[in-house]
Amino acid sequence: MLLKNLNACIAFSLFLFALPSSAQTDMDGIMMAKRNLCSELTYSHASWTHYWEGTFYRDNANIGKVSAQTIGFMSNYGVTDKFNVLVTVPYISTKASAGTLHGLKGLQDFALMGKYKFWNAEKNGFYMGAVGVLGITTPLSNYTPDLLPLSIGMHSTNGVGRLILDVEKKNFFTTLSYAYTTCSNVKIDRESYYTTEMHNTNIVNMPNNSRMQIRAGYRKNELLVELFADRMNTIGGFDIRKNDMPFISNNMDMSRVGANVKIPIPKTNGFGVVANTAYTVAGRNVGRTFQYMAGLFYIAEFSQKGAAK
Amino acid sequence: MNKKILFLSAIIVAAWGIHSCRRDIKDRSLTYPALNPLKADTNAGNWKPILLSSASEFPVDAPLAVTSNDYKSELLEIKSWQANITDEQQDNIDYWSAGSVLRWNEIMRELVAKYNLPPYQNADGTYPLPNAANPLAYPFFPFANPPYAARAYAYVSAAQYDAVVAAYHYKSKLKRPTPHQVDNSVKELIPVTAAYAYPSEDAVIAGAAAEMMKLLFPGDQSYIQQKVTAAKNARIASGANVRSDWDAGEKLGKMVAQKFLTRARNDKAGKAVGTPADWAKLATDVEAKGEVAWKSLESPARPPMLPLFGNVRGFLMDSSEVVMGRPLPPPLTNSEQFKKETKEVLEFSKKYDREKLRIVHFWADGAGTYTPPGHWNAIACEDFVKERFSEARWARNLALLNMALFDAAICCWDAKYYYFNQRPSQADPNIKTWTGVPNFPAYVSGHSTFSGAAATILGHILPSRSAAYDGMAQEASMSRLYGCIHYRSDCDAGLKLGKGVGNKAITVAQTDGAE
Known part of the structure; x- marks a missing residue:
């Protein structure tokens, strides 16, 4: 029972200067069983030296290599076999290897997601499922978003809706997902800013964004090995001007490929390790990020009365 | 099951709330x-012009009579609009x-x-x-x-x-x-x-x-x-x-x-960029005095910003007044005072303080912005709207403000390139900054000079706001120390220099016939 749920537990990823961190779990098609709680602690590292300033691909000796380290905590609870609740809390620290700019750190955005498996079927050995996810993310601290690329996040409160389709046959699976994120306006510390025109206000209208992902691999109870590709893009936003700094309402697009693995630790009754990596293959107004993550998870099953197994 | 529906509904409502509370941004x-x-x-x-020899220096043709057909057709144009x-x-x-x-x-x-x-x-x-x-x-x-x-x-x-x-x-x-x-x-x-x-x-x-x-x-x-x-x-x-x-x-x-x-x-602004020989001389002159010369902290090293701008002809002061009013030297590189001030910057660098960071970013006005003079124009305009000035008084007051800011830039740039001293991060590479380091010498702080000048003339124009302007100037000045890109003496001397320029603008204001 426990092992079957391992797949529902996977890690955070941080898309430096593009997206708030998010748990991968909200993009897979797997559900935690009723009264199972998966908790996960991860460390991830993301960095880039080159970035796209609009479409111009460049590096910048005044920042060198920009990196972000994240400690993430995530929890996924099976309210029922078909309905899970997920929460995530990331702590992020950024730095630039060159130049004088100070890095920033702090608690980033809290995410609360409801994940509902509303349809499933089995035919000719194919297991199919459709999952809907709705969630909100909101900043946990008063960090500034207005010092990109060193800000730890965008400081918007977001609503996320995602549809996931999952097909499996003989432990081989493919998952497709599409998500739309609506972002609240963001308040910054200065009273005016220039995008493609002057704005005499401290409020920034953030572009929404969408994200498509395909993932495929092998999963068998305790084990998961998969590859993924995804594309995130903001709907609207403007290009960074030549030799300007990035801004939170830029038009940020990125395409990535990556891999996830999850391995349970034998004889530990619920512990396991997770790891992933991702690389940005194309983008606009984002860093060409390479990232990796490693973490530890633990699954507890609660009895009817609420005590851990 | 009911709980589940409730939970989902709550999320949908929250998401919709986020979606609908977007977009209605009020641009001031x-x-x-x-x-x-x-x-x-x-x-x-009858007010005194700045450059014109008199208000009638340029002729204006007498208008057509309002009884003329041409005038009547102009009235028709309005009516058809x-x-x-x-x-x-x-x-x-x-x-x-x-x-x-x-x-x-x-x-x-x-x-x-x-x-x-x-x-x-x-x-x-x-x-x-x-x-x-x-x-x-x-x-x-x-x-x-x-x-x-x-x-x-x-x-x-x-x-x-x-x-x-x-x-x-x-x-x-x-x-x-x-x-x-x-x-x-x-x-x-x-x-x-x-x-x-x-x-x-x-x-x-x-x-x-x-x-x-x-x-x-x-x-x-x-x-x-x-x-x-x-x-x-x-x-x-x-x-x-x-x-x-x-x-x-x-x-x-x-x-x-x-x-x-x-x-x-012909105001010499076109020559303010200087030549590589000018740039090299700035360094050798300062090194001859035994001081450490400014170096660009950008990579690749960028030539200093407008090093000869101190020679530009302003509106309120001539070149000899600029030189005579030049601030006393900054603390010498080997002095205890310099070490103390550098250490103070390092302390601000080590300690994250969200409120100070807000102040740094509020006043930063760096690349891609309307600059500190633009910020003071924005501040002035906000207040002038409330004052309901005539167009004539609007023009006069912004001319006073902007002449003060221009002459402040000249005086500040004169001091910067006369002393050509290093930024804190050059003196101590452990000093990391909370905003970008401007590509010119430290002494005196430009923000402080601009703000001192602007607060002084604006305080004269709107005496009831004088204390508020001084407070803003003080905060703008300190923001550069909090941001770790200036020493305290850059800020103090800049404010003082700016106030002196602001006083020159007050003298003009008192004699232009508008008061």
Whole structure:
């Protein structure tokens, strides 16, 4: 029972200067069983030296290599076999290897997601499922978003809706997902800013964004090995001007490929390790990020009365 | 199951809430009411101009009689506009009704922000220079950095002021009534308080601005011309002016601007970039005194920003006054004071303080913004809107402010390149900064000089706000220390230097006949 749920537990990823961190779990098609709680602690590292300033691909000796380290905590609870609740809390620290700019750190955005498996079927050995996810993310601290690329996040409160389709046959699976994120306006510390025109206000209208992902691999109870590709893009936003700094309402697009693995630790009754990596293959107004993550998870099953197994 | 539905509903409601609380952003500039001056300042034609020898230096043709057929057809033009006013035209009227000096100041700030980006390096690690003769080829001309911006704001504001003085002079002399006074079936869609319509004060303001901006922002001439046309249409459609009121004003404004353009072409700003030999000499001169010379902290190293800007001819002081008023030297590199101040910066660097970071970013006004002089223009405009000044007084007050900011830039740049001292992060590479390090020497702080000058002249114009302005200047000054890009003595000496320049502007204010 426990092992079957391992797949529902996977890690955070941080898309430096593009997206708030998010748990991968909200993009897979797997559900935690009723009264199972998966908790996960991860460390991830993301960095880039080159970035796209609009479409111009460049590096910048005044920042060198920009990196972000994240400690993430995530929890996924099976309210029922078909309905899970997920929460995530990331702590992020950024730095630039060159130049004088100070890095920033702090608690980033809290995410609360409801994940509902509303349809499933089995035919000719194919297991199919459709999952809907709705969630909100909101900043946990008063960090500034207005010092990109060193800000730890965008400081918007977001609503996320995602549809996931999952097909499996003989432990081989493919998952497709599409998500739309609506972002609240963001308040910054200065009273005016220039995008493609002057704005005499401290409020920034953030572009929404969408994200498509395909993932495929092998999963068998305790084990998961998969590859993924995804594309995130903001709907609207403007290009960074030549030799300007990035801004939170830029038009940020990125395409990535990556891999996830999850391995349970034998004889530990619920512990396991997770790891992933991702690389940005194309983008606009984002860093060409390479990232990796490693973490530890633990699954507890609660009895009817609420005590851990 | 019910709980599940409840939970899902809560999330849907929250998500919808996030979605619907977007987008309705109130840009301050669109909240300003139509200008309805408390005092008409009809005697502004007697105020003392800045460059004009007298208000009548440039001639204005006598207007056609209001009984003439040409004038009547101009009235018909207004009526035909007013009969079919579109939403777009109404928005345009509302926009310009807030005041022409205000709107042209906002347009200037926008152009400064647009052009305030340092050029990207060449492949060999050198930097290209913007070329005024080819403004749309990269790197775009101008690089509207703080000294460039201060000069631009000053020239436009000063030219507008002189043009307005000339316009008011001719208004009183030629006494052409407003369209509504001639024909009361012409509606006034905005408050019209001027007793006489010819030449239009809004037109001289537009003409002077547009003509000056051709020199200052040559890459955006068509954008500027669109704004002139929009302003003209607003004045005519609103019933405030007939076309000939406007045309005479625009022509006068352009003639006045020519006088300022001639001066601007010879104010040495064009030579402020200097040559590689000039840059090298700055370092050797300082090293000969046993001090550490400034080095660019950019990579690749960028030549210092406008090192000869201290030689530029301002409006309030001549070169000898600039040199005589130069601040005393900063703490010597080997002094205890220097070590103490560097250590203080390091302490600010080590300690994250969200409120101090807010202050740093509030006042940073770095690349891609309208610069500190633009910020002080924005502050002044916010307050002037509430004061309901006449266009003449708007022009005069912004001219005083921007002349002070321009001369502050000159004095500050003179000190920076005379002492050519290092930034804190050069003295101690452990000092990491909370904002970008400007590419010029530390002493004295530009933000502090600008802010000292602006707060002083603004405090004279609006005595009730004087303490508030001093508080803002103090905070702007300290923001540079909190940001770890200046030593405390840069800030203190800059504020003091700026206040001295502000006092020069007060002297002008006291003698220009407007008080």
